[in-house]
Amino acid sequence: MRPLDEKETTAVFEKLFKFTGTNLKHIVERPSLEGPGASRYCFRLHKNRVFYVSDSLLKRATNIARDRLVSLGTCIGKFTKTGSFRLTIQSLDLIAAHSKHKVWLKPTSEMSFLYGNHVLKSGLGRITENTSSGDGVVVFSMSDVPLGFGVSAKSTQDCRKLDPNGIVVLHQADIGEYLRTEDDL
Known part of the structure; x- marks a missing residue:
């Protein structure tokens, strides 16, 4: 070390x-x-x-x-x-304790994110203001439990005009990885 x-x-x-x-x-x-x-x-x-x-x-x-x-x-x-x-x-x-940009998911889209999918506009509950495209964001449930993190695909202003199937956050990691990679460990 x-x-x-x-x-x-x-x-x-x-x-x-x-x-x-x-x-x-x-x-x-x-x-x-x-x-x-x-x-x-x-x-x-x-x-x-x-x-x-x-x-x-x-x-x-x-x-x-x-x-x-x-x-x-x-x-x-x-x-x-x-x-x-x-x-x-x-x-x-x-990262969650010190994050600058945050995204909260609706309960209906939490499982989709935990399976490794990107966050869509239809599953977006809230997003912090002044998030720009390419910023690192931490993904939370609506009850403030950190679920994972990713990179914002759209800024806060672009999210308001986006269609429901548009990608808001590109998935990088989530807490479901512990179960998905269990065989590799």
Whole structure:
């Protein structure tokens, strides 16, 4: 487990900034409440996966050999073979707490999203103002339970004029992935 280099840090922060905006500083400067003394959270790379872990937990994990270490903290994403960074569904709690743009789904379209489909205008309950096309959005149920995240296909103003079968949010990840990829684990 090693710290991210400059190129990797830039890729991770750009992706997180897409979803959190200026709230990214709350993620980076978040104090840790576990362990003795005051510590912070940091990002570490292990086997092409990026982990969000507290310093105190990281210090305790130094007793474990690198080849035996499977996971530590929260896996927020991974680097692909081409070098690009992808957020995983495990980062949903972190992103949802600090998200800038949000979308709420009607109860009738929640299952469709959890099966891996895009969000249509007919299933849209609410959307935050000033969302532009290409922004990262977190998808919530009407009872404020985070369901997943994606990229907005249309701005807030374009959504008002869109037909009911138009795509509003392009699906990236959802909590139903745990069940769909159960055989791969």
